[in-house]
Amino acid sequence: MYLPVIAAASGLAGCNLVYWDEDFDSYHDLSKTNPYPYHKVDIYDPNTDLYRNEIQVLNSGVVALQLRIDMIRRAQQSIDVEYFIFSPDLSGKIIVRELVAAAKRGVNVRILIDKSATVFEFDEFYAQALQQYNIEVRYYNAAPIYYISTINFRNHRKLLVVDDREAITGGRNIENDYFDLSTHYNFLDRDLYVEGSIVAAMADSFDAYYEHSISERFQSPQKPTFRVELQKYERRLAQVADFLAPSEAEQAARIKIEAIARPLLLQKKRYLCPETTFTTDAPGGSFWTRFKDPYSDNYRFLRKTIFDKVMSVDQELILASPYLLNNRKSEHLMQTMLEKQVKLILYTNSLSSTDASYVAAQLYHHVYDWQKLGITTYVHAGEWIAETDVVYPQTKQARWGMHAKTQIYKRSLGNEVMVGTYNIDNRSNHYNTEMGLFCKGNDELVQAVESSILSRAQQGYKIVAENEATDHEGNKVNVYGAGDPDLTKMKYMWLPSWMFNFLL
Incomplete structure (x- = not known):
């Protein structure tokens, strides 16, 4: 099966070195059992108007x-x-x-x-x-x-x-x-x-x-x-x-x-948020703190909050991220979602739209396996989408990538949206300090963000089979995106990107 195989490969590529001191199988409700110094939940009280966001x-x-x-x-x-x-x-x-x-x-x-x-x-x-x-x-x-x-x-x-x-x-x-x-x-x-x-x-x-x-x-x-x-x-x-x-x-x-x-x-509409959560990682991480401190407990908070949110999903999970690189932790989440029969939708960059071809090299190595598992994956084609007007007409002819870091959690206990700085990759999981803002309980807000994600995704290309993609009209298109994507560069990048994917 794909997930165990890629987990082993990722270990060889350095992911085990990234998480060597963590028992991440026990990540459940950590934000409740181990309160973070940079984590706050505001629950709106309509009677007093306290904690209004x-x-x-x-x-x-x-x-x-x-x-x-x-x-x-x-x-x-x-x-x-x-x-x-x-x-x-x-x-x-x-x-x-x-x-x-x-x-x-x-x-x-x-x-x-x-x-x-x-x-x-x-x-x-x-x-x-x-x-x-x-x-x-x-x-x-x-x-x-x-x-x-x-x-x-x-x-x-x-x-x-x-x-x-x-x-x-x-x-x-x-x-x-x-x-x-x-x-x-x-x-x-x-x-x-x-x-x-x-x-x-x-x-x-x-x-x-x-x-x-x-x-x-x-x-x-x-x-x-x-x-x-x-x-x-x-x-x-x-x-x-x-x-x-x-x-x-x-x-x-x-x-x-x-x-x-x-x-x-x-x-522009304002949405009242019944439950607002803010989480961020702690400052000061370095090579030295990585080894002398309990790094995961003292510095890495946002990924734990995200893990808690994802693990509670029982209906649908929508992930939009400019970089989509699996590691042991995200593989564990993906496998759990599939076992729970949660619908998974992913939206990321194609080779044509990315600003990092070394990331695309890893994406295309795995994305077809995701499709076989029943995961719906869209890639941005690299072209302008006419959402609003632009200041300069030439901007419409420019190359466009997607950069939004957004997650939607659909569950029977209340839908929720997260927008932040967190990419689905090892850098955001382990090295970069990140932050995220979550809103739970306002379905109108969740629907507005979901509509934006899906509108953008569906104007891109959908992965439908090995080396095959279609556009929103069902026409076969270049799986690597619009224009003339540089396949040679990506292929040369595959080996070094695999060897150092724990840094990507």
Whole structure:
């Protein structure tokens, strides 16, 4: 049978090394038996209106950007900003200039950015420039690249909190491709906006990350004395000054963004959540904590909460994740769901739509076995889906991937939805710190998110047999996605991606 076979293969590929100290077969109701420091459940009391939380679903990138602008403009006391990627592009310029305006009117602004060498751009030159506005930037895990293990422990959280009263979390970083602004490659993503009592827990978690010793205050760049280096230094200063200054292109984009987003925001429904759960992993994980501390108990909380939620499903489980890489834990869950005759629907990236061909190499090695087991799997084709208008016409011709991290749990004891930063892979399970927001008991909200997932999925390709897929009209299509996917590159990536899949 497929599951035991792949479990053995995954062990050889490193998954046993990842979970060597865990008896994950006993993961049941851990969030109740072993309360987490970063876990909160709010149950709404209609008699007193206590623990009230209202949620909005943000599927459109343009709308998600405009709502962030609106939140920053509403801020009166504090703004906390935390992202894995924060790019000094158009979207970053718009957000930063709004943060500067807020700081000028007396709002306390703090920014925490992960310092991963592979994606880090918002460096000390930007932090130094923002210091003049009393905006403090800190960097999470600035370990040098020769710390081969510790550099893998990244802060993958995405959070904007205003006045400890309203927040956004979900899949989006601060970069053009998350807000439908790139003319080359964009993501179909999803965030949740929440206003209510649960935001205090989200704000507390930001404080824990921001104040942790792994989050470092920036060091101002030193002015060089040698001419060539001095010229580079001065160019960087000029680049940052230009980034902070208004521009005609920025203003034109702002006008178009608001023209598209404002009518949609005015119509956007708010959902009252009867039971709201927030969970996040703990900060500070590293190579050393992995061995000297009970790492699973002290740091890894979100995957345990997700395990609890999934194990209670008795009807249908819908998983949307840009990366879908099985490990022993997810295989155990999958097998349990199949034994319980739970309907399983998966939605992920094809080779054409992914931003990581090494992940696709693993996906296509397993996805046909999932189909044989009766699991419905859709892959995004790599093309634009006409959900909302775009700022630039060229964006429609760009390559598109899916990036939403969303789960729907359908059960007789109440349906629930999760939107967060968690990918179904070993990095999110073990290395990256993640966060998730759950809402249980509002079927209208669950239906709205489910409809969005399935609409996107069904406009992609459905895996129907070995090396076979169909589109929404039943026509046979390239199982690897639209356009001209690079099969040669993927095939070369298979062996190294298999050997190191515990790092993927």
